[in-house]
Amino acid sequence: MYKDAQDLGPIIPVHPTRLRLDRSPRLAPGQVYVTRTGTLYHSAWCTVVAHKWDNDPDGLILIAEDTVGRRKECTDCEEPLTS
Ligand SMILES: [Zn+2]
Numbered sequence: 120m121y122k123d124a125q126d127l128g129p130i131i132p133v134h135p136t137r138l139r140l141d142r143s144p145r146l147a148p149g150q151v152y153v154t155r156t157g158t159l160y161h162s163a164w165c166t167v168v169a170h171k172w173d174n175d176p177d178g179l180i181l182i183a184e185d186t187v188g189r190r191k192e193c194t195d196c197e198e199p200l201t202s
Contacts, residue, residue, distance in 0.1 A: 127190050130155065131182055132180050133183055143172050146163075146181070150181050150183060150184060151181075151183075152168050153187070154179060156178075163196040165193060165196040169200055
């Protein structure tokens with residue numbers, strides 16, 4: 120984790136348009152998940168995102184894919200837990 124994740128680019132939250140039964144946000148096309156202090160973006164509901172949702176749901180943020188800044192793609196997202 121970087122000392123200042125904001126250096127990776129500002130987080131511009133978007134409102135989730137689709138929710139699962141447990142109220143967790145689903146990605147719409149062109150959206151990804153980030154966390155306030157994380158250095159990665161997530162294009163799927165991977166173990167990292169699920170863990171964040173379980174422990175700090177308010178810290179899980181949806182942003183538009185073209186605003187990820189210098190955040191890197193999460194490799195866990197290659198094996199998503201759910202759609
Ligand atoms: Zn991920």
